[in-house]
Amino acid sequence: MNKVIEVKNLVREYDSAKGIIKKENVKIQALKGISFDVNKGEIFGLLGQNGAGKTTTIKILTTLLAPTSGEAEVLGYKSFGEEKQLRPLINFIFGGERGLYWRLSARDNLTYFSDLYKVDKKTRQKRIPELLELVGLSDRADEKVETYSKGMKQRLMIARGLVNDPEVIFMDEPTIGLDPVGARDLRKIIRNLSSLGKTIMLTTHYMFEADELCDRIAIINKGELAALDTPMNLKSINSGFSVMEVKVIGVTPDKINKIRSLEGIENVFVSQQELLQVLQIQCSNCSDMTPKVMNILKDNKTLGINIREATLEDAYLNLVGGVTA
Ligand SMILES: Nc1ncnc2c1ncn2[C@@H]1O[C@H](COP(=O)(O)OP(=O)(O)OP(=O)(O)O)[C@@H](O)[C@H]1O
Numbered sequence: 001m002n003k004v005i006e007v008k009n010l011v012r013e014y015d016s017a018k019g020i021i022k023k024e025n026v027k028i029q030a031l032k033g034i035s036f037d038v039n040k041g042e043i044f045g046l047l048g049q050n051g052a053g054k055t056t057t058i059k060i061l062t063t064l065l066a067p068t069s070g071e072a073e074v075l076g077y078k079s080f081g082e083e084k085q086l087r088p089l090i091n092f093i094f095g096g097e098r099g100l101y102w103r104l105s106a107r108d109n110l111t112y113f114s115d116l117y118k119v120d121k122k123t124r125q126k127r128i129p130e131l132l133e134l135v136g137l138s139d140r141a142d143e144k145v146e147t148y149s150k151g152m153k154q155r156l157m158i159a160r161g162l163v164n165d166p167e168v169i170f171m172d173e174p175t176i177g178l179d180p181v182g183a184r185d186l187r188k189i190i191r192n193l194s195s196l197g198k199t200i201m202l203t204t205h206y207m208f209e210a211d212e213l214c215d216r217i218a219i220i221n222k223g224e225l226a227a228l229d230t231p232m233n234l235k236s237i238n239s240g241f242s243v244m245e246v247k248v249i250g251v252t253p254d255k256i257n258k259i260r261s262l263e264g265i266e267n268v269f270v271s272q273q274e275l276l277q278v279l280q281i282q283c284s285n286c287s288d289m290t291p292k293v294m295n296i297l298k299d300n301k302t303l304g305i306n307i308r309e310a311t312l313e314d315a316y317l318n319l320v321g322g323v324t325a
Pocket of ligand 1: 049053057
């Protein structure tokens with residue numbers, strides 16, 4: 001089977017309450033009818049801002065949440081209705097350190113979770129040392145998890161998610177909070193899993209990570225699919241322009257609008273970094289535009305200006321809007 005995940009017109013609503021004194025019941029539409037397929041062996045990324053609907057999608061696909069309507073199938077089984085058949089074939093790895101027994105060693109954690117998945121003794125005896133090796137924990141396998149670094153705990157989370165040798169692995173922000181080396185090691189493990197034929201769906205807020213790892217990326221915006229393509233094709237949305245990045249203090253919305261209305265400027269996104277504002281100015285010829293932009297900002301303290309190639313993050317900002325003034 002080539003299509004491993006099939007999602008059609010998936011809708012999920014949550015009941016919620018609004019107001020402090022007088023509570024009013026409201027429905028939140030977290031997913032508004034999204035559709036996509038994932039092929040065998042793919043690393044498929046789900047990107048989107050906070051509250052876009054990524055976790056809701058993953059929870060439905062991992063049988064933890066029922067959809068309001070629409071279809072979600074994994075390996076030919078309905079994630080709601082055929083969860084008994086599906087659960088042994090998938091696993092879910094979330095970032096952070098939740099879900100491990102800190103008083104137990106890595107080996108004992110993996111034995112415990114193998115028991116939960118009813119992995120027989122013979123298979124387990126072979127698989128646990130292999131998993132410890134895969135995530136680089138063989139040397140420390142018999143020490144208590146509470147003595148591990150964050151990166152080691154996160155690598156153990158990966159091993160935990162593999163105890164049942166799942167065909168499809170769901171990962172929610174697997175590298176969150178890791179230092180660059182720890183995150184790089186974890187990405188290597190993810191690529192390794194993919195080369196072993198596993199299908200991986202992951203969410204991340206790190207654009208370079210999605211760019212580096214994913215075969216295809218779905219961008220979800222407010223419960224809807226904003227784009228679905230390879231990182232290269234998504235980046236080509238930006239072909240023909242570069243980005244001028246200006247670090248500045250105290251720039252007003254009025255000045256941003258002046259920059260935005262200059263001929264040759266495609267788009268301007270603003271983000272706050274402590275006291276600084278960082279302007280990401282997308283332009284067809286940034287070198288030519290620099291004096292005009294600097295003229296508008298002449299009364300502001302400018303701390304740096306840099307012209308760079310457009311990245312996946314710039315494409316993402318164009319698709320979901322991003323933070324604008
Ligand atoms: N149990 C719940 N009850 C009410 N609303 C919920 C519940 N879970 C999620 N939501 C809402 O559904 C929407 C989508 O949430 P979801 O957690 O899927 O987003 P996300 O893309 O995973 O966000 P993040 O990147 O912050 O994890 C949000 O508006 C959220 O507030």
